[in-house]
Amino acid sequence: MARLRRGDVTPHEDYGFFGPGSVVWKVWSYPTAPTVGFQRAVVVEELDPPLVAAVHATQGIYRRARTRYDRTLRYFAMVAFAGTREVCKAADVLVKVHSKAIGELPYGGGTYDANDPASQLWIQLTGWHSILYAYEKYGPGKLTEQEETEYWEACALAAELQTCSPDDVPRSREGVRAYFAEMRPRLSASPIARQAMNHLLRTELVLPPTPWWAKPASLVVARAQRIATIATLPRWMRELAGIRQSRLLDTIVVPVMKTAFALAHLSPRLELLLIGRLSPSTVPVIAPMKLGVPPRTQEVLTPAEARARHGYSRPAEAHLDFRARQAARVFEDGKAPSDQGLIESQEILGPLG
Structure with a gap:
């Protein structure tokens, strides 16, 4: 991986939905994104009762922690950097993957x-x-007002690749804060949420096997990322989840991680090497951007333009019959949902095992 050259990189079909010069490429290409930013995201997500119920039911984060991390990070990176055809295909198959994660809530009733x-x-x-929070705390710092406006507009655009509506995405920092304030009473650190959050903070579980002589250094890196991720969590969230860390560690870790990330960012090939250890399947997604390999067609599309060109439905309208059959299997027949979506996803998101 350290010897990866531009000639070894397969170019994307186009620049995707953002492209060079965009604030998305600026923020998401910094080494804080696939490390602290991504880990923070998957940890915080578990406080939502329906989401953690789905995570707990599938057991993916426990049975195949490294593979799950790899596939999920690859999808995140594809949305930011891959060509539109690839991303549309990934978003489409993800609807089928998620159709497996349905059932009865373990606490409080409902589905x-x-x-x-x-x-x-x-x-x-x-x-x-x-991703933005980690960039600001351990990276170059806050975006300009114009960049932040562009960032949240891009977030709304990317929401078109999910089943949610882009109209529901806030377009400012204040709007995002209001959304989290509205969500706070609905969040719950149930036993399965605490279990998932603490499990996802164990960075060592997603690192590849290392020789005995390298294990101490690997554990130090894993411990540093855990400390850095916890330091981004507000106190109320830590108390809710039973996660403890001293204010001293919160303070000390900032200059350490800022320096480490800044040094890593000096060399695109070093960044690719580090990404390859965390998520091997993400390397082909980001290598063209890191090594300056232009796509075959140098254009940026909107999700609507891409769906029309490549023949995909909006995710909210995709595979409705299949999703209905999955629901009938679970809620009417009492059977386990089909793994068809997971199986199909391996072609674009990587192997399950």
Whole structure:
């Protein structure tokens, strides 16, 4: 991976939905994104009762932690950097993947559905907010007012790749704060939420096997990322989830991580090497951007233009018959949902095992 050259990189079909010069490429290409930003997002997500119910039911984060991290990070990176055909295909198959995550809520009654627009909006906003938060705390700092406006407009555009409505995405920092304030009373650190959050903070579970002589350094890196991620969580959230960390550690970790990320960002090939250890399947997605390999067609499309060109439905309207059959299997027949979506997803999101 360290010897990856521009000639070894397969170019994307087009620049996707954002392209060079966009604030999305600026923020999401910084090494805080696939590390602290991404980890923060998946940890915070678990406080939403319907979402954590789906996560707990599938057990993916426990049975295949490294693979799950790899596939999910690949999808996040595809939305930011891949060509539109690839992204549309991934968003389409993800609807079928999520159709498996349906059932009865374990606490309080009711049902959950990973394709529910409210759950998808929660995922979208926790993800984009966490990536930006990590960039500001451990990266170059706050965006300009114009850049931040562009960032949240881009978040709304990317929401078109989910089952939620882009109209529900706030377009400002104040709007995002209002959304989280509205969500706070609905959040719950149930036993399965606490279990999932603490599990997802164990960075060592997603690192590849290392020789005995490298294990101490690997554990130090994992511990540093855990500390850095916890330091981004507000106190009320930590108390809710039973996560403890001293204010001293919160303070000390900032200059350490800012320096480490700044040094890593000096070399695109070093960044690709580090990404390859965390998420091997993400490397082909970001390598063209990191090494300056232009796409075959140098254009940026909107999701609507891409769906029309490549022949895909809006995610909210995709695979309705299949989703209905999945619901009937679970709620009427008492059977487990089909794995068809997971199986099909391997072609674009990577292997399950």
